[in-house]
Amino acid sequence: MRSAFEVRDLSKSFGHVHAVRGVSLRVEAGEVVAVIGENGAGKSSLMSVICGRLTPTSGEIRIDGAPVHFASPSDAQCAGIAIAPQEINLAAELTVLENVMLGRQVARRGVIDWRATEAEARRHIAALDPTIDPKARAGAITVAQQQLVQIARATATGARLLIFDEPTAALTERETERLFAFIRRFRQEGGLVLYISHRLDEILALADRITVLRDGRHVGDLDPRTTNKDAMIRAMAGRDVEELNLRAVIPSAATDEVVLEVRGLSRSAEFADVSFDLHRGEILGIGGLIGAGRTETVRCLFGDTSRQAGTVKLFGREVAFAGPADAIAAGLVYLPEERRRDGLFPDLSVAENIVLPSLAKFTSRFGIRWLDAFGAAERYVNSIPVKVHSSHQLISELSGGNQQKCILARWMMSKCRILMLDEPTRGIDVNAKWEIQKLLRQLARDGISVIYISSELHEIIDVCDRVMLMHEGRVRAIVPTEGATQESLLGLAMN
Amino acid sequence: AAAAGFDQAALIKPVTKANLIFIPKVVHPWYDVVEQGVKFAIAEYKKEGIEVTYTWDAPPTADIDQQNRRIETDIGRNPDGLAVSCLDPATNTQLLKEALKNKVNLITFDTFCDAAFPFVGHRKDEEDGRTAANYLGAKLGGKGSVGLLVGSLTAPNHVARVKGFKDELAKKYPGIKIAFEQPDNDNLEQAVSMAESGLQATPDLGGIYGANASAPIGAARAVIAAKRVGKTLVVGAGDIPETYQLIEDGVISAITAQRQWEIGYWAVRYLVSAKQNHTIPMDHATGGFLMTKETLAK
Amino acid sequence: MSETKVQKFRSRIGRFEAIGIIAALAVMCTVLALASENFASSYNLAVVLRQASFVGIIALGQTLVLLIGGIDLSVGAAAGLSAIIGGMLLVHLGVDPWLVIPLTCLFGFALGTINGVLVAYARLNPFIVTLAAWEMFAGTTLVITGGSPIRPLGTEFQQFGLGTPFGIPVPVLVFAVIALVLAFVLNRTTFGRNIYAIGGNRQAAVLVGIPVKRVEMLVFGLSGSLAALAGILYASRMDSAQPSVGEGWLMPSITAAIIGGVSLRGGQGTVTGTVTGALLMAVLANGIVLLDISSYWQRVIVGAVVLLAILIDLIRRRR
């Protein structure tokens, strides 16, 4: 039987690193095939080969049975393949509208018909999220919206095979639903979809077939109608994994001591009258929909933006930070939600990315003691664990999830007293997520306080002691997570 | 009878005021001496009751386009006299023709540009080169080797000096070899480093000829550093205060110098005279001289 | 209604970034017109505009290169070499004056394309490639000419530099036409938008299937041909093709672009900005002469004014 799309025995290596090893895969018309695997399993590399960004080391790609060769992404696009990549990859200075229509403006003999182009762009954006302003600068919209713009860019190509690489990592429920509606419609019209995600519920809800990768190898297929999350996790990890009730295993260590007291914090058009207390040893979750103003709130606390009203007391003393450096000096750190723009130093090694803010600790009269510093970094690389060839390779060579783990390690090893994490588990596989959450609970037990922003309410319920729900820039409720459910929290947020 | 009654003195127009604009090639101490001549002439006119003012519009850097922009702009200001030292005769000519068309009294100074414009200056670059060649050739006794720092390959006065030097050397001192010929672009650092390298290529170099003001100074510095003072003779063109010191120290043997004070003085005289409707010479050679330790002592 | 149209236009062409520098230019012109009676004379304005045109034409090519995140250090040398070639076509081969201009541009295009191939296909650093090209073009000019100019070019040919149809000097007209065409290309053609996309995020541009290398090569080619155009027009205006004529044009071409808001990192900048930048620098140079500022102080003043101009721009952006 001829498949609409097929990959045969495909391999891709980067020097000594074999990212993809002999993977075969097929997608039929009207089918959504999910690809799952741990961080660094080779999912993104496989997709990069399929969309023409990378040339395979060996193996072939067939469309309707005929072998094809892509020298560049434009070849793949001519063959009807488009990708919404994992990392945000927009021209920040151009408008949303232009980014969506990049390289495919409606034009006659090279002259653009802007009105038609705009109409076309609006159609594609509206299909995903009508609240996005097509005239906004792409660099100025929220991360979630950027991700949606990137998806719209792929859908605008009119491709037959759409590849989504972790499209929902930065999205909340509402946008996810809209995206799924789109994908289902696309499938009904006979489209082909390759879908990558670490959110296993989504995959069970959406996929027609599941392909599992491990260490670059294709280790089997699962049927979403018969399989369950445990089986998927087992297939990805290649061993039995027990799920823990973290809060039961490592009980709350929250004390009465208030380490951070926020009263009436406001910034126009971002958030208003935000008040809460953070206790020593507590993990406080912040939940809400996109645009709730969570990111803005913590960035303001961090001194990255200035507040217009309100007071902040840190360890009982009122503070006003002139910039992040002050906040970090006071023991307050922040992990940004957009790792590539705000977190990564692409020209530096994995180890250095991790130790960078802690370098002062490893400095003696004869300069930085690199061996000690790297030793410390490596301990975190091993304990999380981060999948690296060597901790001296460039961080930009890591898989997306592994990059995220490095940035997490960066703050876990810095001896801070309050950790503010914005979507820390974005793009991280289920197993690693548990490892990280365990580490966080241990840190809390050791007296560190954590603010944990996540768009996945079940995650907040799993790790946090209390949760603050925000909606449209205001605090709606602060409740304990004990006994809460996703539905109950969502209800509190929306009311 | 009518002819006898015609008083030619009536052709001379009385002038009480004149404003002149001077455009040298660049801001450079060499032109300071020219300016002193200008000031002297103006002071003389003041005694005659003629109020002469002048603008010294020197481009801060030697850039052809910059100088041309100045010439164009200054034409638009309708001065009573415009004096230009041409950085690039090829392109300057066109603009100076436009100045004439706009009835601006014009004189070129220092560097000859085109026979169409009156000129006051030395205009003996090729001869200077020959003079230097004769001096150096005699000092070396007609044998050995010399190096050339030829300045800028596109500056006509540099090119003329080098041509004169080489022609004369070939004619009179065929025994002297030219060891190197390098363009220093009238840049002191380049002159130094080229002379330094050149001294390495030919360790027993007998002399260096520099075709511009920077070159002999640079060559002298290289000769000092190589500890070859007195063994490698430096001869050059263009004098500035720094040169005198080096001549006194015996590092530079001779310089073909100009009387640039005269240039400034006569430029003012001619421009005001032209306004008075006097006839002025098309070419006033102010002359040059060979400056050595002996002449300096006088 | 028309409000939104303007807004639409603005947001489409990436905001009206040049406004700050236009304000700076306006302030400067006003001050000069008050301080010197000669400034606003039609002769002087024609002179200023013509002076701005040569550097301006080159700066527009430079803008394209800067927009894709490159830099072209060879523009001045390419202008010089092309002018010499043009002069030789005219004088030695007797080619028709009207044909010389396009042929020279074509030659400049070829020169630029060499840079383009090395940058786009061999992925070499544009700074070094065009630096090497600068040396090689300037060197070739010397080798060909032996340092002497080619002249005279003849009165018929002079019309391109000196002619004033409708009272406007030809170089100014050419500059204006090129600016309009480029503004159209950059805002209304796929090629133009691809330039912004490449400069804004090259990786994304590759990913969406833009023929990145071809665009890059073409942009360097255009920069070369605009340099050639400026060079041959200058030769026509001066009635002589001069080997070292373009030497002083490199820095001003970059300065005009950057003062006009073009980013050295690519992806940001407008034709309006560069044109304004070129005008600003020309007016400044003119004003300094008109106001009889001491030669010694001139550079200090130029520096101060440039700084002031971008401070005005800063104040606008901060608001």
Added chain:
Amino acid sequence: MSETKVQKFRSRIGRFEAIGIIAALAVMCTVLALASENFASSYNLAVVLRQASFVGIIALGQTLVLLIGGIDLSVGAAAGLSAIIGGMLLVHLGVDPWLVIPLTCLFGFALGTINGVLVAYARLNPFIVTLAAWEMFAGTTLVITGGSPIRPLGTEFQQFGLGTPFGIPVPVLVFAVIALVLAFVLNRTTFGRNIYAIGGNRQAAVLVGIPVKRVEMLVFGLSGSLAALAGILYASRMDSAQPSVGEGWLMPSITAAIIGGVSLRGGQGTVTGTVTGALLMAVLANGIVLLDISSYWQRVIVGAVVLLAILIDLIRRRR
């Protein structure tokens, strides 16, 4: 065991990026040594090294600025102005020669810091800021000196430019010491690593608590003081503080850095690379004179060699 240590070290200092250009330098030296018996003489090597030192010292400062993603166009003018100030201290105020050098560097630091403040705190474009500074510094020099050098500086002072302790010229020693210190600073201090971090991703650097603005200001200050050092050493070597001394140093300083692998976008580059770049350019200039290459062909040759050098680098990277 030692293998992995070397590997570790290599990867730590950002991979051994300069190897290609070092190879190019080695090839060039070999060719020259074969073609000219004088090239390898110890005296000639001393000459080449001294010539490389002045531009090299400035190129190291430029490297720091390029690493944070900036550019410093004022280095040449800062060198000239500082040399003049140093000369005045020495000649007019009779300051002790040993004190003049640090005072001059301090002055240069102040000049650089002006740039730094405008770039880091006012967030102005470094290209324009340092362009304006270039004009203003060069202008100030002209105002102070009227274009004439300050001299003689005296034999005692000449030791800094002409002295050869252990047979090595002082400027070469200074260059070497600065290169070593900077290599240490860049690789083994937080300040140095912060420089790389800022150049790699400024926004992320702010968020990990690096005092970005302070580092940026300091880097411009250092660039200024290294320029001043080169300027005063050159003045000592020439026994005269020349107003125009630094004019020709700007482009070579950038070229040396970029040929040595420093990226114009910041975050990438090494001291070794820049030092090699400076040596390569000096050897090239020396070789051209030693081989007495025709004046007319020189620039063509320089361009071709520069291109070849980075092609060698390219071949290495492609492997």
